[in-house]
Structures are given as C-alpha cells and as structure tokens.
Amino acid sequence: MSSRARRITATLGGLVAACVTLTSAFAGSAAATPMDGVPNGITSITLTRSSADMRRIAEYWSPARLKQAMDNVPASPGMKNDGSPASASPTSAATPGSATAGTATAAAASATGESAATAMAVETDAATGKKNSAPVVKPTLPKKRAAISGNSPVTVGKVFFRIGAKDYWCSASSVASSNRNLVATAGHCAYDAKTGSQAEYWIFIPGYDKGNTPYGIYIGHSLNLHEDFVGRGDYDYDYAFVTVHDGFRWKPGKTSGSYEMESVGSLEDNVGGQGLATNRGAGLSALAFGYPAAPHPDGSRPYNGQQLKSCRGLTIKVKAPTRLVEQGVALACPFTNGASGGPWLIFYDNKNSVGYLNGVNSFAWDVNTDRKYDRISSPYFIASTYAVYHWAATQQAPRS
Template sequence: MNSRAKRLVLPLGGALAAATMIGASLPATAQASTADPDVKSSALTPSGNAKAIAGYWTASKLKSATTYLADSTVSAKLTKTGAARAAADGKPGVVAPTGEEDKSAGQSKNVNLPITVGKVFFVDDKGQERWCSGSSVQSKYRNLVATAGHCVYDTDTNKPFGNFVFIPGYYQGKAPWGIYVGAKVNTHDDFTVYEDYDYDYAFVNVYNGIKQQPEKEVDYKTFKAHVDKGGVGRESATTVDFETYDKWTQKGGLGKVENVSSEDEVGPQYNGALAVAAETDKWTWEKVTGEVYGLKNDKVTLKGNELPQANWPKAGSKIETRVENVTKTEYDAYKGLGYRKIDAQGNYTITYYFVVKYIKKTASVKYVIFRHYISTVADAGRLGDNVGGQGFSWNQALGKKVFTFGYPTSAHLDGNKPYSGHTQKWCYGTTAAAPVVSAYKAEEHQAIKCAFTPGASGGPFLLQYKNSKRTGYLNGVVSLTLDSDGNKRYDRVTTPYFNGDTYGIYKHAANLWTGKLPA
C-alpha cells in the first residue's frame, strides 16, 4: 500500500477501507489511480508435470491433508486505539463476475454456496500435505484463483509451496469440477520480500482442469510404464494357495514366494524346480554381478526371452525391481526390505528388490500374487468456463455487508470443534476495523464478526453476493482468525484491505495465459 514504507515485518496483515459503495450503475471495470505495484510472479509447475501433480492428489491424500498455519491465530482485544487504520489510495472500482452460475455445490440454510469456492492443496517444506480455502475469480483466460499469500508462498524458504492445486466445490474428498494445477503465483513484493502480511493475498494462474478417471487393472508392464512417466498407480498383494499362484503366473502375472527355508530350496536343474522371487534389500541386490533376469510362468527370462532350464542362472541372481506408489502414511509406516524414495513429482514410492531362488513344488511356503492398477486423467477445460469466477473490487468503503466462505476445521481455543473441514461454510457480517495485531504487523486489516476457526484462510470476502446467481465481488481473503474478547472462542476473521496496489496485482494476473496441457 502506497501509504506505508516498505519494511521487514512478520506474519499476517491487511487493511481497512474508505470509498464510495459499489452500485449497480458502476461500470464493469475501472482504472486504479496508483502506479503499478511491485508484482512478484513465481512459477509453480511446468505444464508437462501438471497431470502428475493432479494424479498425486488422490482422494485419500485430500482427506488426510491438514489445514495450514493453524497456529497463526491470535487473541487480540478490539479497542479504539488498537483498531487497524487504512484508507483508499484512489477511486473505488469493480470488475464484474465471469458469469451467472446456476450450478450448485449444495446448500446451507437459505444460502446457496458458490461452486467458485473450494480448497487449495499443497505440500509444505516438510513434505506434509496441507490445505487452505480459495476462490475462482474473473480473468481474461478463465484461469485465476484468489487465496491468502501464506497459502501459496513460504516466506521461511522464500519459495512457493509444492504440488499446488485448486479444487472448486470440494466436498469430502471429491473434486466434482476437476483439479486445477497451479502454474504461476502472483503476489505483492512486500509479502514475499518483507514478509508483510498487510499484503497477505495471492492470485494464482492455473492450468485447465484435470479429472481423474476410474481406476483400472493392468499388467505390470503397463503399470511400470505409466508410473515411470509420473502417472499414479498402486500394487495390491494377496496371499493365495499354490494352484492360484500357479495359474496367475502361468498367465504372466507377477508373484513371489515367502518363507523359503533351506529345506525347500533346490538347484536350478532340479527336476520340476520352480523359479521364484525372493525379496532382498537394495544394497544386497546391487552387489550381485551379472545380468538382470525376469520371471514368467515360473520360468526365468532374459531380455524378455524365456530360458531353457539348462541355462537357468544360479540361485541369488538379480531379478528386475518393482516400484510401488504409496501414501505418505504407508511410506512412513513401512518397515520392510524395500527402498523408500520421494520422486521428482513428490510421489512416495517403495522399490522392491528380488533375487531368484528355486524351490520344490511341494514346498510349504507362502505364495503371494500382485495385481496392478493405474489412474489416468482427462482435460476438464478452463476453470472459469466450468464454475465461473467472482468479480473483483478495490478501494471500497468500510461498513459493507459481506459474505465470507471457506472450510474452517480447527477447534476453538477452548477445545470446542464445530467444523470438520470437509464441507464449505459461510459467515455474513459488516466490515469494520480489525484489531491491530503487533505480533504479525497486522495494521491495516478489516474484519467481520464470524466464528470461523483456522482452515478458512484464503476464503473470499464477497460484496453484493447474489444468492440466486452465487456471485459477488471479491473484496478480501481470510487472513487471520481472532479471539477479540478473550473468551477462548474465535469471533472475527480478517482480510488485508484491497486497494489500488491489490488491483494492480490482480490485473497483472488476470491477463496471464497458462498455455495448453500437453496431450
């Protein structure tokens, strides 16, 4: 904001408003009176990685992700001398919403919830899946999301978070309108450089939506090729009897035999010997010299060709590895011989290593077969074409009636937990001066009375929200949740004040094209 000198500050901020009211007679766009602000644009994901990032966010990961910055909430007493003070830096203006939506993401009392609102998901620098709230906003290429700056950009590491996506209309792990992968985040330089949360907003350009297709079973070769290209797949292991194992491997399916004892083992030329995969660790496997063999129909193969029994290699020879994509929970809990690794796309993987052994058909061992499944994705089209986009407003006067929407989840300070975080909620109130929160240098926030708890961060403040059309004008994003009277209950949510600088950031972002997703 032009009224403030740049300085080094710590989290959370915003401002107040003073200007004329939004009226139906105002033009669809207006020009900001201030000079162009410092725009910080940071790349998020190359288009070639977008489908892999969308595939990363499985339903289980969406449900298990936790809200971000739950500790960036405060108790702040509301006093006349402690109220935030901000002023418009020019004439007020608005940009009209993208379209008039008649689609529904559900209802709460008599308020029709906007499908433009959803969750943003990302992975923090510790590898934890996190989320905040966000909303689709009008833009030239129908590709823009508004959220809080701290929900996209990590001021501790000075770079954006990884695997960023937006899911409009999110509901209990579902993405009804697709998953939109972040391409570029646009923030004010005072936020990214000076950590000034009076600029705690971000406008993220996203690629076309990606919809996950129903999971299908495939052979291992197809599975491995899909996963090697960054696709999502899973491996299912089942213990079976010998007959089932034998039929499965005769058809080319993968399997292994466990609990092999010295009494069960035979040599490679033993009459009726079965070639089986015995698991070992990465380091033992790498020490073995010679060719890497395969197994098919209980026989040994080399470069895809089945070897006659007379040419079978000695026991302990290398068998090709197998890679499995797993959840973070499975990754952390895994204690087996496999090698754990997080790949370039952020997928959690376990690589299994095997050597060949030969056993008698009558051996009392455990037979395991592996089935393989992959998930594919399809282009769902542009965000704004699918769900619309809220309008935008700046330099608006204090004392306006607004709705705010989001996904609160954390408990109140007294331990009461009224929200799950899996469904969208709303508040309605009049904007007023927010308390000054010195710990976060929040000197220019406005607030409404609202009992949202953490999780709502990034959710929109909407002026003139029309219940029938589910659209209004974005006039803020949730930045702080406050307990202003010290009763251990959150009673206000705050937003940075949207002024001419904010419009400049928005205008820059609203004219950026993200390009097409590769086929």
C-alpha cells in the first residue's frame, strides 16, 4: 500500500499511562524504542512488568465494572460505532472489487467433517494447485475435556481494554502456542494507529456468554503486531497476537461484598488453542466467529453482543478500492461492529470445535448498498503473519 494512499478508519484520543512501555523494530514509529531481539517487521508492546501491574489491571476490571461493561462499553474502536469504515458513508460503503475464488478443493474436507489434522495434511494450495510450504500450527485441545461442549469453540471470547479515556471490547480467540497463553485478534483491537496509542488494561475472557467468565480472565502481557499497522496504519496487517498471563477468576471474599482472585492456570490448558495456517489462497470453507453488537446502517439491530455468533461460507480474494485494505479475503456475512477480531477458522473439526486460524474479522461492508452489512473481510495471512505469531509465541509471561 503506497504511503500517500494510507488512511485510518477511526479517531481515538487520549494518552496512555507512562507505565506502559512501547518497544519496536520499526524506526519510523515516533513512539518506538529499538529493543534487542525483536525481529524486523514486528512491533512488541509490553503491558505488564510486575505483579503490581497485574493487580492494578485485575482491580480495574472488577466484577462490578465487567457487569457494567457488558451493556455500556462501545465495541471495536477501529471502526465507527455503526460498523462502517469512518472514511465511507454508511449508504455508500465501498464495494470490494471483482473477486476470483480459487478452487474449492480444500473446502470439501471441511464440509465432510474431516478432522482438522487430517485435512491440513494436504500439501496442495486450494487456489493455485501448487505445493504449499508455509508453516502450519496444529490446534490443541483443553486438558479438561469437559470444556468442549457443542459446536461453539470456547477458545473464542471477548477482549476488554482501554484506549485514551474510553473502554472498549472486541472479539478474539486463543491460539495454540509454545507458551500456552496466546490470543489472536484484530490489530485495531490492540492499537490505535492514528494516534499511536496502544491499548492498556487489556484482558481476554474466553467462552464469554451473556457476561459469564466460565474459563477465567487473562491479563495481557505483550501486544505483538506487524510494524506496518503500527507505523503506517496499513489494514492489510490488521491483526495482533497478544501474550497473556495465567488466568484468574473472581470469587467471593471473606467479607460481604468483597472479591478475591483465584488462579485457574494457562489459557490453553483451560480452553485449548486454534491452529494457524497462512498462504492458503481463497475458495476455502471458513467459519467466522464473533460477538456482533452494533446496528446496521439502517438502524436495525439483529445482535446484542452477548452471545457468540458465526457465519460459514467460501472465502473470496478481493481488492478494496478504499485503499484501507488493498488485498484481503472476504466472506458473505451480516456481522456488525463488535465482531472485530473474531477468528476465521478453516478445516473446522465439529467434534472438537477446533480448526486453523486463517483470518480475523476486520471490516464490515454493505456490498448491496441496502444499508445492511452483507460481507466481512480479513487481512490475507502470509509469511509475515506467521512471523508475528511466532515471535508472540516465544514471549513468556511470568507465572503466577
């Protein structure tokens, strides 16, 4: 994406606390300070450095505040509250250009319910027919099998955070990693590229349903993003991998009305983690998950943001004329604002509720210009996506 063509979707204000340190390998970021060991192309933002930081964040998201946030906190700061890109009016949201879907060879495996591990053993790219040598991360199951129920993945949940003077929430998912504490979401659910402000007080609640936190609360340790999203606001890289601490849950304290933190262990032990696949082309059967909440441009409100929703379809490759996203993949889906950051899973295993992360909800589009969103899009996951993931997977938050 050319530098003069880059624009940002939303305006977010405010400063971040001095206790949050930004480190980056990107020299063009005004707030960045080079840090030894961070690979080129990756920005890593440290959120917590001590148990005192963790306590401060946990106390900020008290049971009372979380209850209030369920209804009053706006969703998805990277887009307008009505879900449309801030640079386009709701009635004339840009329509992605002509799309050419690849062959649906890989989709057949998902449609027949073939297991994720078996399906990903196929070494041929669905779109090009060429051998695919991109690294593959296999999904993992929770240590407690009781955590798997139905076809809804408990890896998916909500993230709550603060940018400037406002609290927000997005959707996200646990991802399999060596540190067993990794979350994938949209870049704009972790960083405001327009103001150069990173999220703080960042937490993840997997399996979120109507305000419940059945698998614990996980405090962010480090945000890891592609440098072009941080430094240039390039939404072709609108994804983030966030390392989290071991989780906790609130339990009643010894005195009336008080609460105490109770450790629940690592994220992956409790809910498992989705796999990861890059460079898979288009024409894939994908399941997109998220917590849509905002109304459509016409004012209708089919979602309330309290329950996990999904869309299934074949991905198509698009080039969007807005220049916010020059290359991406799209999926027919009526999601609205609030679903941002939710995972796109391919080769989904219905029995175990796991698949391979191949995208995240980034934009909603009104393709038919009927004032209702009918398409969502994601950055196309490539080798640099895996590089950000791999770096994040090596970050180890101190064990509680």
